[in-house]
Amino acid sequence: MTPxxxxxxxxxxxVIAAKRDKHELTDAQIDWVVDAYxxxxxxxxxxxxxxxxxxxxxxxxREIARWTAAMIxxxxxxDFSSLSWPTADKHSTGGVGDKITxxxxxxxxxxxxxxPQLSGRGLGHTGGTLDKxxxxxxxxxxxxxxQMLHQLEDIGAVICAAGSGLAPADKKLYALRDVTATxxxxxxxxxxxxxxxxxxxTGSLVLDVKxxxxxxxxxxxxxxxxxxxxxALGTDAGVKTVALLTDMxxxxxxxxxxxxxxxxxxxxLAGGGPADVVELTxxxxxxxxxxxxxxxxxxxxxxASGKAMDVWKRMITAQGGDPDAALPVSKxxxxxxxxxxxxxxxxxxxxxxxxxWRLGAGRSRPGEAVQAAAGVVLHAKPGDSVVExxxxxxxxxxxxxxxxxxxAALEGAxxxxxxLAGAGSVVLDRVIG
Amino acid sequence: MTPxxxxxxxxxxxVIAAKRDKHELTDAQIDWVVDAYxxxxxxxxxxxxxxxxxxxxxxxxREIARWTAAMIxxxxxxDFSSLSWPTADKHSTGGVGDKITxxxxxxxxxxxxxxPQLSGRGLGHTGGTLDKxxxxxxxxxxxxxxQMLHQLEDIGAVICAAGSGLAPADKKLYALRDVTATxxxxxxxxxxxxxxxxxxxTGSLVLDVKxxxxxxxxxxxxxxxxxxxxxALGTDAGVKTVALLTDMxxxxxxxxxxxxxxxxxxxxLAGGGPADVVELTxxxxxxxxxxxxxxxxxxxxxxASGKAMDVWKRMITAQGGDPDAALPVSKxxxxxxxxxxxxxxxxxxxxxxxxxWRLGAGRSRPGEAVQAAAGVVLHAKPGDSVVExxxxxxxxxxxxxxxxxxxAALEGAxxxxxxLAGAGSVVLDRVIG
Numbered sequence: 077m078t079p080x081x082x083x084x085x086x087x088x089x090x091v092i093a094a095k096r097d098k099h100e101l102t103d104a105q106i107d108w109v110v111d112a113y114x115x116x117x118x119x120x121x122x123x124x125x126x127x128x129x130x131x132x133x134x135x136x137x138r139e140i141a142r143w144t145a146a147m148i149x150x151x152x153x154x155d156f157s158s159l160s161w162p163t164a165d166k167h168s169t170g171g172v173g174d175k176i177t178x179x180x181x182x183x184x185x186x187x188x189x190x191x192p193q194l195s196g197r198g199l200g201h202t203g204g205t206l207d208k209x210x211x212x213x214x215x216x217x218x219x220x221x222x223q224m225l226h227q228l229e230d231i232g233a234v235i236c237a238a239g240s241g242l243a244p245a246d247k248k249l250y251a252l253r254d255v256t257a258t259x260x261x262x263x264x265x266x267x268x269x270x271x272x273x274x275x276x277x278t279g280s281l282v283l284d285v286k287x288x289x290x291x292x293x294x295x296x297x298x299x300x301x302x303x304x305x306x307x308a309l310g311t312d313a314g315v316k317t318v319a320l321l322t323d324m325x326x327x328x329x330x331x332x333x334x335x336x337x338x339x340x341x342x343x344x345l346a347g348g349g350p351a352d353v354v355e356l357t358x359x360x361x362x363x364x365x366x367x368x369x370x371x372x373x374x375x376x377x378x379x380a381s382g383k384a385m386d387v388w389k390r391m392i393t394a395q396g397g398d399p400d401a402a403l404p405v406s407k408x409x410x411x412x413x414x415x416x417x418x419x420x421x422x423x424x425x426x427x428x429x430x431x432x433w434r435l436g437a438g439r440s441r442p443g444e445a446v447q448a449a450a451g452v453v454l455h456a457k458p459g460d461s462v463v464e465x466x467x468x469x470x471x472x473x474x475x476x477x478x479x480x481x482x483x484a485a486l487e488g489a490x491x492x493x494x495x496l497a498g499a500g501s502v503v504l505d506r507v508i509g
Numbered sequence: 510m511t512p513x514x515x516x517x518x519x520x521x522x523x524v525i526a527a528k529r530d531k532h533e534l535t536d537a538q539i540d541w542v543v544d545a546y547x548x549x550x551x552x553x554x555x556x557x558x559x560x561x562x563x564x565x566x567x568x569x570x571r572e573i574a575r576w577t578a579a580m581i582x583x584x585x586x587x588d589f590s591s592l593s594w595p596t597a598d599k600h601s602t603g604g605v606g607d608k609i610t611x612x613x614x615x616x617x618x619x620x621x622x623x624x625p626q627l628s629g630r631g632l633g634h635t636g637g638t639l640d641k642x643x644x645x646x647x648x649x650x651x652x653x654x655x656q657m658l659h660q661l662e663d664i665g666a667v668i669c670a671a672g673s674g675l676a677p678a679d680k681k682l683y684a685l686r687d688v689t690a691t692x693x694x695x696x697x698x699x700x701x702x703x704x705x706x707x708x709x710x711t712g713s714l715v716l717d718v719k720x721x722x723x724x725x726x727x728x729x730x731x732x733x734x735x736x737x738x739x740x741a742l743g744t745d746a747g748v749k750t751v752a753l754l755t756d757m758x759x760x761x762x763x764x765x766x767x768x769x770x771x772x773x774x775x776x777x778l779a780g781g782g783p784a785d786v787v788e789l790t791x792x793x794x795x796x797x798x799x800x801x802x803x804x805x806x807x808x809x810x811x812x813a814s815g816k817a818m819d820v821w822k823r824m825i826t827a828q829g830g831d832p833d834a835a836l837p838v839s840k841x842x843x844x845x846x847x848x849x850x851x852x853x854x855x856x857x858x859x860x861x862x863x864x865x866w867r868l869g870a871g872r873s874r875p876g877e878a879v880q881a882a883a884g885v886v887l888h889a890k891p892g893d894s895v896v897e898x899x900x901x902x903x904x905x906x907x908x909x910x911x912x913x914x915x916x917a918a919l920e921g922a923x924x925x926x927x928x929l930a931g932a933g934s935v936v937l938d939r940v941i942g
Contacts, residue, residue, distance in 0.1 A: 088688070089690045090690075092689060092690035096561065096690055119554075119688070120554040121552075121553040121556070121557040121685060121689055122557070123554070124557050124561075125558060125560065125689040128525075128529065128557075128558040128561035128565075129565070129690075132529070132561075132566070133565070255552070255554070256554055257522045257523075257529055257562075258529075
């Protein structure tokens, strides 16, 4: 380990020490440390110490905005202004069973607003949108910028892998935070998300900030702070930004897994699907249309008309997938039955998320393969009546050795009682700029 | 960056997260993380995040004791029980002009207690004992354990480089802390010092904990906390340990540098030298003798007798040095004169330390060469009367280009006024187990 070369504008130790001692970082310090980290002049062990100091001592709004700008400046920026469509993007902070992007992107496109959805792969208990779509035979996540723009103009919706050119500082920092217990810092989460979204060049952005046991943000106050921080960052950067705070105490819909969630998304596009998935898809579609200035169209009518399903099929086909092909089915299943009769009063999102992950739906380390058919199917949701012995959950995997650890994750994760439990609305609050 | 292999007892992220979230680390977590770091299973970027979390959230006495024990267990332990002498060691937390080890080790040996002084090289504004002795022509810091034990039995005093086998976890962690702004954490400072001293196998230990502008600990409360932590660690490990809190607001003695400090140490051994250096040498000698159970001898009498000088010459000669050789003299000097007549009311230790460092007495990065003759000579100490235009400080270097930055470090570092300023005692307080 060598100190910072004296030809640099700052010394890494002095920048770390400033945040360690609860000082505000100056604009020049932030610009330098993000740039020097991208250039490998600030070492990983220095950035992780700084990230921990930021996590524990915080950053104010000015520091977060500058940090975000520095991460955007570390790479290329995209530009959708040549499109004939208005554009709106959506980002979810991650939850269990959160397949909303799949029906939402074609629905919003069918309403006349283009959706450029640059997505990632999953790590940990929350699944990745690309992993889900890759369970469709032939579907390809990797598009060039030109292919992406062409598909966006032609179809109005594209879901593909984010190129390595957008905010490379964020890419490097995110991998570091993941192994150094510095993920859970609001300034770092907000700047990570918003640097990519602003660099991507969307005209408007709707944020789905998850709250509850299955989310990063366990309580409403933290989620609101994160939402307000991101909305301010977007607004200041000229992107019309709004956030919904939505419930993640229980999984979204009835299916968590890759092919399982594609199947449920197709149900929604066909006019069916679980009520909470439909509710959240429509709520986010209305926000995206409003943010893009398109307030004359009701997405519920468009969904019912089948036009969203048409866009879905064109979008999947354009990326090499066969939307009518049968989805993979797991080799083994294991069913958990209700231990008593009564009302399902709780079904914990984190328990289900970890169970699905351990069944093979997610990965423990970057680059690991996931199982297309693995996951959890719910047969009841909180508020539903259940009868002792009826199926409550079905676990799917190709590798039955995984059942034991998956079942361990579900211990204490559900509760059948005699209390009344309302299903409630999935949308808890709304944050605007 | 890859996560911790699943064959390990813990995941690094979970240990970091525990301290991040202000939990106590368990004994098993501490044993694992220190061992796994030594084995390169816990990566530098993970340990630096943990170090920052420890710095900001602290460790309790049990955690610090366990951390120290784990660092001791990472390497070999030495054993002085075969010696015919009782042993006592001394450690200073580092200050400007702190050459006390040089006269102290031969003095205590001349009183009948052997002093095994495993020392380091300097980094930053506080000098290293080995750097100072290496200004003596021919002197060699590297001894094998056998050579060291032989010299200790034969002469009673040895000052040499610590072998790489003692507390390798600390060696690795110290280098990491140095570049990640995580040096200034009492639990990490205490465990670093005490792991080496306990592994070294001394029977008793006297700690010189510096307080003031030129020390790590800027105020008495922090210094006392560090001293109490280290005394408890030593006592619990069966090493009779005592600490003196001593003043480091102004340099010790009149000389700061390598050869300059050797010369001043020889003055003390010859019965002269500055009052504060003599006072602190005798105070530490009395503590070491008492800790080793030797209370019948007055070190002041032994110093006056010339016996300590005899041991010094034998000790230097045994390690290849010529105690009668002329010491290196700098090629250039620059004198700073008193700006007014009056009393020197302040002469800042940090200013003088940084000035000496920039003149070439210290190094900016590990492995850099130091100048034997570089440093600062003081012509007055706080409390002394000075006359306008008289020499106040003389700067010594072989490379005159260094004068400008050295003088910049002295700006505002001294003050001549008409206030009365007592010299005061250098020993501020005493902490026992």
